[in-house]
Amino acid sequence: MIRVALPQHLRTLAHAGEEVRLQVEGLVTLGSALDAVEIAFPMLRGTIRDQVTRRRRPFVRFFACGQDLSHEPPDTPLPGAVVTGDEPLLVVGAMAGG
Amino acid sequence: MSSVRVLVGTRKGAFVLTSDGKRNRWDVSGPHFAGWEIYHLQGSPADPNRLYASQSSGWFGQVIQRSDDGGKTWEAVGNKFVYDGVPGTHQWYDGTQHPWEFKRVWHLEPSPTDPDTIYAGVEDAALFRSGDGGQTWQELPGLRDAKGHLWQPGAGGMCLHTIVLDPRDPERLFIAISAAGVFRTDDAGKTWRPVNCGLKSRYELPDPSAEVGHCVHRIAMHPSRPNTLFMQKHWDVMRSDDAAESWQEVSGNLPSDFGFPVGVHAHEPDTIYVVPIKSDSEHYPPEAKLRVYRSRTGGHEWEALTRGLPQNDCYVNVLRDAMAVDALDACGVYFGTTGGQVYASADAGDSWAPIVRDLPAVLSVEVQTLS
Numbered sequence: 001m002i003r004v005a006l007p008q009h010l011r012t013l014a015h016a017g018e019e020v021r022l023q024v025e026g027l028v029t030l031g032s033a034l035d036a037v038e039i040a041f042p043m044l045r046g047t048i049r050d051q052v053t054r055r056r057r058p059f060v061r062f063f064a065c066g067q068d069l070s071h072e073p074p075d076t077p078l079p080g081a082v083v084t085g086d087e088p089l090l091v092v093g094a095m096a097g098g
Numbered sequence: 099m100s101s102v103r104v105l106v107g108t109r110k111g112a113f114v115l116t117s118d119g120k121r122n123r124w125d126v127s128g129p130h131f132a133g134w135e136i137y138h139l140q141g142s143p144a145d146p147n148r149l150y151a152s153q154s155s156g157w158f159g160q161v162i163q164r165s166d167d168g169g170k171t172w173e174a175v176g177n178k179f180v181y182d183g184v185p186g187t188h189q190w191y192d193g194t195q196h197p198w199e200f201k202r203v204w205h206l207e208p209s210p211t212d213p214d215t216i217y218a219g220v221e222d223a224a225l226f227r228s229g230d231g232g233q234t235w236q237e238l239p240g241l242r243d244a245k246g247h248l249w250q251p252g253a254g255g256m257c258l259h260t261i262v263l264d265p266r267d268p269e270r271l272f273i274a275i276s277a278a279g280v281f282r283t284d285d286a287g288k289t290w291r292p293v294n295c296g297l298k299s300r301y302e303l304p305d306p307s308a309e310v311g312h313c314v315h316r317i318a319m320h321p322s323r324p325n326t327l328f329m330q331k332h333w334d335v336m337r338s339d340d341a342a343e344s345w346q347e348v349s350g351n352l353p354s355d356f357g358f359p360v361g362v363h364a365h366e367p368d369t370i371y372v373v374p375i376k377s378d379s380e381h382y383p384p385e386a387k388l389r390v391y392r393s394r395t396g397g398h399e400w401e402a403l404t405r406g407l408p409q410n411d412c413y414v415n416v417l418r419d420a421m422a423v424d425a426l427d428a429c430g431v432y433f434g435t436t437g438g439q440v441y442a443s444a445d446a447g448d449s450w451a452p453i454v455r456d457l458p459a460v461l462s463v464e465v466q467t468l469s
Contacts, residue, residue: 007157008133009133009134009155009157009158010158012132013158013161013174043161043174045177045178046159046160046161046177046178047155047158047159047161047177048158050159051177051178051179051180052180057157057158057159059156059157060157060158093157093158094157096156
């Protein structure tokens with residue numbers, strides 16, 4: 001099981017806690033992890049990635065194990081500690097500035 | 099006994115205000131969808147417990163929420179708004195052509211007869227329809243064939259913000275788009291044409307009488323007279339008596355004819371309301387006095403309604419979707435401000451009192467009259 005931490009607004013929308021635990025079959029990549037999130041929580045479709053292009057929304061970021069994966073392609077394998085569930089994949093609402 | 103439910107969309111959530119028919123004591127519930135922009139929420143005339151809300155965020159995009167119990171609980175429904183076919187391009191600020199890009203839903207207009215049928219007006223301007231309670235959405239692409247390549251966004255975005263359904267003819271719809279104008283279909287949305295004859299935009303367009311490009315802020319209709327429409331344009335309050343084939347100015351003695359909302363009394367089709375704003379560069383009331391203006395003659399002659407409204411140091415705005423009426427006798431009138439106040443009048447505008455004073459900036463106000 002992988003762990004995915006969602007930002008507050010998406011936790012509310014998904015009626016979920018701070019972290020969700022998901023089973024991902026096969027190679028655990030950024031894209032397959034996000035697919036698993038959207039399958040488990042269909043109301044989140046379109047809120048993290050564009051519905052059509054599947055590209056990350058501009059003000060959403062993906063962090064894991066101290067790395068910024070936001071600009072990585074969807075087939076990027078996630079770090080081993082995320083795959084084993086020792087560390088979460090963080091879905092983050094980007095800083096708004098101000 | 100009748101009661102009233104006021105649905106308020108704000109920059110940071112939705113609020114539901116309820117009262118009995120006396121309309122002098124109010125319960126306030128919310129925020130629903132706290133922290134999200136709620137551009138609009140609206141109830142179904144066919145089933146008042148069916149509500150729809152447009153929830154959006156610069157971070158997380160568009161969500162559509164539906165309630166089947168009058169707003170007590172909500173369920174996220176479909177949020178996939180995909181333009182039909184290859185969406186093509188429209189004018190961009192620099193004169194080039196720019197691809198159509200979905201940004202948000204500005205306005206939701208449920209069918210008067212079917213709770214599962216609802217229209218959505220979106221930015222970049224297009225009209226979508228759902229026949230399954232908001233689970234799926236299909237564009238009515240014929241609208242963008244009505245000179246869509248010439249439309250260009252104004253400062254507020256290229257938004258389709260007004261949808262008016264003709265109660266006597268289900269095939270006829272009117273829509274309005276900022277910086278594009280009014281468009282009409284007579285075949286349930288298959289084909290559309292601009293209906294802006296008579297509009298004059300001297301300071302906004304090189305050709306003041308252009309077929310498209312007028313910055314229409316809002317249109318309103320009384321259901322008993324579907325051929326008569328009232329319009330608050332960027333500048334000018336206008337009226338049509340031939341289903342938008344032609345428009346005449348009825349600004350009359352208004353202190354400013356710039357503004358955003360226009361509303362029609364529930365029982366008097368010639369009694370209309372606007373909220374004058376000083377100018378397009380100073381979005382607050384003239385003389386810092388918040389005044390609703392009422393015409394009982396369908397325009398031209400206007401009276402200021404001030405009792406209970408701040409008459410000094412007032413610098414709020416009232417946005418296009420933020421005024422509505424109830425169907426009680428006497429007609430109630432409601433509006434919300436960018437300062438977070440929602441004002442109500444239970445006597446057709448003669449006197450006003452705030453229901454709430456300190457909400458986030460109000461984007462929309464709708465009213466349901468319940469029996």
